[in-house]
Amino acid sequence: MKRLQDFTAGDTFELVREVDPYRPVYYAGASGDFNPIHIDPELGRAAGYQGVILQGMCTFSWLSDACVGYLGDPTRLVRLRGRFTKPVQVGDVIRIEGRCVAVEGGAVKLELSARNQRGEDVLKGAVAEGRVEER
Amino acid sequence: MPVDKKHLGRRYGPYRFQVSVEQIKDFVAATGGGVPGHAFSSPPDRYHHPWTWDEEAAKASPHGGIVAPPTFATTFAIEPFARACSDPELAVNVLRLVHGEQEFEFHEPVRPGDVLETAGEITRLQERGNLDFVEVTTTTRNQHGRVVVKGVWTAIVRN
Numbered sequence: 691m692k693r694l695q696d697f698t699a700g701d702t703f704e705l706v707r708e709v710d711p712y713r714p715v716y717y718a719g720a721s722g723d724f725n726p727i728h729i730d731p732e733l734g735r736a737a738g739y740q741g742v743i744l745q746g747m748c749t750f751s752w753l754s755d756a757c758v759g760y761l762g763d764p765t766r767l768v769r770l771r772g773r774f775t776k777p778v779q780v781g782d783v784i785r786i787e788g789r790c791v792a793v794e795g796g797a798v799k800l801e802l803s804a805r806n807q808r809g810e811d812v813l814k815g816a817v818a819e820g821r822v823e824e825r
Numbered sequence: 826m827p828v829d830k831k832h833l834g835r836r837y838g839p840y841r842f843q844v845s846v847e848q849i850k851d852f853v854a855a856t857g858g859g860v861p862g863h864a865f866s867s868p869p870d871r872y873h874h875p876w877t878w879d880e881e882a883a884k885a886s887p888h889g890g891i892v893a894p895p896t897f898a899t900t901f902a903i904e905p906f907a908r909a910c911s912d913p914e915l916a917v918n919v920l921r922l923v924h925g926e927q928e929f930e931f932h933e934p935v936r937p938g939d940v941l942e943t944a945g946e947i948t949r950l951q952e953r954g955n956l957d958f959v960e961v962t963t964t965t966r967n968q969h970g971r972v973v974v975k976g977v978w979t980a981i982v983r984n
Contacts, residue, residue: 691887705872707858719862720848720855721900723907725919737920746924747903751856751896755873758894764874764934765888767895771928771977 692762694822697798701790705756709744709782717748744778753802753816756786761798761820772816776806783807788818796822827957827984828915828950835914837905837961838944844901846880846937849893852900853878893935898965898974902929905945906961906978917959917982925958925981933973940968948977957982 714728723745726733731741753772758764778784785805792799798820804813850868851861857869857878868878875882876892883891910917935941942965949960963976 712860713855716855716859716861720851721903723899723903727920733920747896747899747927748856750927751894751899754894754896755856758874759872763887764877764892764894765931768931769929770895770931771926773926774924777923 692822694793694796694824697790697793697820697822699790699792701760703756703760703788705752705759705786707752707784707786709778709780709784711780713748714742714744714780717745721745721747723747739777740779742780744780744782746774746778749774749778749784749804749812752784752786753804753813753818756788756802757800757818757820760788760790760800761822766798766820766822767818768821769817769819771818772802772804772813774812775814776810776812778806778812782812784812796824798822826916827952828917828959828982830950832915832947833950835909835912835947836944837908837946839942840901840904840944842901842904842941842943844893844935844937844939844941846891848900849891849897849937850878852897853894856894856896888934888936891937895929895931897935898929898931898976901941902943902963902965902974902976903978904943905963906976906980909945909947909959909961910980915959917980921983922980923983924978926977926979928977930975931973932975933967933971935967935973939973941965941973949979955984957984
């Protein structure tokens with residue numbers, strides 16, 4: 691597993707996820723979020739979208755997955771935040787890009803972006819922090 | 826209509842949630858390109874840390890078994906937020922609501938068998954133009970009384 695000295699400001703990492711037609715339903719089943727705008731295309735259209743939209747918290751999980759992949763241990767992620775700026779819809783391909791901006795003591799500070807295939811931000815202001823203890 | 830400011834400080838919960846290894850694996854499958862469940866299901870086909878779903882790899886890890894991915898917290902910690910958004914007293918139109926912002930502070934790993942309790946409180950009610958912000962802050966504790974995760978959940982309602 692990566693050690694503290696393996697983390698350096700300027701490191702980058704990325705993760706890509708495709709939104710297949712069933713993803714919002716699978717995520718609903720696994721997370722318990724059955725808001726009908728994620729399940730029923732007619733309701734999604736009534737709400738002003740092209741059809742169903744993916745749960746924002748599924749995209750948020752992808753941010754977390756990107757950070758965990760970089761940090762090397764799921765328990766090292768101690769903070770994650772972001773603003774949802776654009777709905778994610780079926781057929782979208784989301785690219786998460788992360789960058790280590792500072793390593794202060796055991797705190798590894800990260801900034802992230804999440805963009806769709808058109809280059810539009812689906813999340814903004816995404817930041818995370820990892821804590822890596824010396825063993 | 827904007828949410829009445831008198832609801833600031835309104836509390837929800839605590840809500841109890843018992844964590845199972847199946848729930849964790851389902852969550853990992855759903856977020857990792859797989860299919861959750863026990864019929865026609867499949868494991869994650871996109872990268873997901875093995876300690877969150879592969880029992881053998883997790884057993885050999887420093888944690889000695891499966892740990893939930895951090896955002897598994899959504900499954901149990903969302904309840905006060907969802908209750909607030911559907912609270913008849915607040916009269917929010919769910920079709921006009923989007924999840925606007927999210928923040929988590931992760932304090933303790935979540936493991937299969939944990940018994941968690943999440944309580945929440947409305948911590949901000951704010952109008953900005955025709956948008957209405959409803960913020961709920963949650964705290965989840967485990968069976969040892971230790972804080973597992975804190976969440977700040979913000980809904981935006983288009984009025």
